[in-house]
């Protein structure tokens with residue numbers, strides 16, 4: 711199995727005007743291809759900071775981070791952007807879709823940035839729309855869809871470039887429980903089909919859907935466990 715994430719002794723310090731926050735304090739972590747990892751822990755423990763560093767949206771102050779065997783420590787900004795575009799897909803709590811583009815155009819965007827041919831874009835976008843069961847809404851705009859449907863489109867957009875890693879930040883935070891359950895079920899299906907997923911969640915019902923749970927406290931990993939059981943009402 712390929713190692714997708716390898717973090718070694720990651721620290722993150724934020725310099726405030728008067729105080730420095732030591733948000734991550736020596737996190738070491740490996741994630742293998744095909745895993746579904748949930749990161750949990752109380753507010754302020756460093757979950758979003760860890761996800762941002764994993765997603766190359768922010769840099770560690772100290773430590774080494776390899777994604778798909780690429781050492782990210784000394785990359786230039788444009789190299790980081792390229793690696794982010796090619797290796798990582800994101801799903802955010804607030805969907806982050808572009809309202810004046812159609813569903814199809816939103817999903818096509820990451821492939822257009824890579825200069826993929828139009829015919830290939832059409833084929834791949836239709837493929838992921840079918841996977842999330844939203845092909846019939848391809849000409850809609852995001853504001854014509856329910857929250858759950860918008861999150862499925864955001865998941866399709868994360869999938870379209872066949873990333874090594876899908877990072878998911880509180881995917882059910884803006885959804886009612888029925889739509890939240892459907893989104894979690896979709897993530898489980900994608901993981902079973904081979905996607906490697908790392909998800910931050912406050913919701914212990916959903917974190918148990920992951921095959922591995924990592925709990926953070928005050929910027930450090932305090933417990934890890936494998937969770938094989940499925941959650942009633944979700945699976």
Ligand SMILES: Nc1ncnc2c1ncn2[C@@H]1O[C@H](COP(=O)(O)OP(=O)(O)OP(=O)(O)O)[C@@H](O)[C@H]1O
Pocket residue numbers: 724725726731733751752753754755756757758759760
């Ligand atoms: N840009 C920033 N500047 C200064 N401090 C920050 C910044 N971002 C986060 N922090 C601090 O770092 C710590 C970890 O924050 P982080 O957002 O990673 O926590 P979290 O576990 O995701 O919290 P939540 O569950 O509430 O979203 C907190 O003490 C926070 O105040």
